[in-house]
Amino acid sequence: MPRLSIILPAKNEAPALADLLPRLKAAQPSAEIIVVDDGSTDDTAALCAGHGVGCLSSPYSMGNGAAIKRGVRAATGEILVFMDGDGQHDPEDVARMLEKLDQGYDMVVGARDWDSQAGVGRGLANQLYNWLASNMTGHTVADLTSGFRAVRANRFREFLHLLPNGFSYPTTSTMAFFRSAYPISYLPIKAAQRVGKSHIRPLRDGLRFLLIIFKIATLYSPLKLFAPASALFFLLGLINYAWTFVYEGRLTNMSTLMWSAAVIIFLIGLVSEQITALTYRHDD
Incomplete structure (x- = not known):
């Protein structure tokens, strides 16, 4: 050979x-x-x-x-x-x-x-x-x-x-x-x-x-992409809530939507991480 x-x-x-x-x-x-x-x-x-x-x-x-x-x-x-x-x-x-x-x-x-x-x-x-x-x-x-x-x-x-x-x-x-x-x-x-x-x-x-x-x-590591994206949506929802609370005194649907998106993105990243780990599993 x-x-x-x-x-x-x-x-x-x-x-x-x-x-x-x-x-x-x-x-x-x-x-x-x-x-x-x-x-x-x-x-x-x-x-x-x-x-x-x-x-x-x-x-x-x-x-x-x-x-x-x-x-x-x-x-x-x-x-x-x-x-x-x-x-x-x-x-x-x-x-x-x-x-x-x-x-x-x-x-x-x-x-x-x-x-x-x-x-x-x-x-x-x-x-x-x-x-x-x-x-x-x-x-x-x-x-x-x-x-x-x-x-x-x-x-x-x-x-x-x-x-x-x-x-x-x-x-x-x-x-x-x-x-x-x-x-x-x-x-x-x-x-x-x-x-x-x-x-x-x-x-x-x-x-x-x-x-x-x-x-x-x-x-390589899906969470390294999805976790920051999730944190960004959570932060945007927090900023939107602070703004509407100060000026309107209430929680708006937009803040709730952004927080929901943050949770969903994070869970997608978590599942992707597990799939990636299975992809690289090597069975002799």
């Missing part, structure tokens, strides 16, 4: 793969390389065959996360490395990530600097995600959404059922590892300009990325 499996999700990335695959094979000659063709309409499959690289082809696009899951199921290595197929990641960084992994970590993530972000908007959004995840977990999260990471296969497969089919699999896997107390390290990297056009569309994927914020909380 090979020690290392490298998984590259790709959708119409043949121009980038033509340059990336030879460099990757030269950098990691003993690794198992799997390209997951996510419904490409170019010559991705033929290109992989020409380079002697395994290719899992799908008849239609299922999403980046779905490609990751298919690649993980097919991989045979003890260590999994995920790289984007668009040429952003340097194959030479794989060795650095493996060295870091051998220091006792279960996941090593390639953390991009500001110059490596795909635009100001994406950069600001990633900074927001990193800040929120750091506050939720109590650990410094240098790059929550990076798709360049090395993980121990047995650890990652524990959470395969949690991964979405879209672009937020890095967020899900990171928060799952933190929740399960599997150590994570971040390794600074430089990401190159991608080859070709991005498959992310701001209008289509904007709402999806906003939902990542709520996923961060619900995957």
Whole structure:
């Protein structure tokens, strides 16, 4: 069984793969390389065959996360490395990530600097995600959404059922590892300009990325999201009651409604906390 499996999700990335695959094979000659063709309409499959690289082809696009899951199921290595197929990641960084992994970590993530972000908007959004995840977990999260990471296969497969089919699999896997107390390290990297056009569309994927914020909380500790929201409604109800008591001498329906909402939100958070705990229960 090979020690290392490298998984590259790709959708119409043949121009980038033509340059990336030879460099990757030269950098990691003993690794198992799997390209997951996510419904490409170019010559991705033929290109992989020409380079002697395994290719899992799908008849239609299922999403980046779905490609990751298919690649993980097919991989045979003890260590999994995920790289984007668009040429952003340097194959030479794989060795650095493996060295870091051998220091006792279960996941090593390639953390991009500001110059490596795909635009100001994406950069600001990633900074927001990193800040929120750091506050939720109590650990410094240098790059929550990076798709360049090395993980121990047995650890990652524990959470395969949690991964979405879209672009937020890095967020899900990171928060799952933190929740399960599997150590994570971040390794600074430089990401190159991608080859070709991005498959992310701001209008289509904007709402999806906003939902990542709520996923961060619900995957780690729902009460950390619901408890402050409950306290806010309780405080608003208290302020409204104080105002109406001073000026009208009575308790209004609005105060009662806000206090009821506070109780309901807190109970939802409590139930979500128990569901989250059951989600991460591991039966050998």
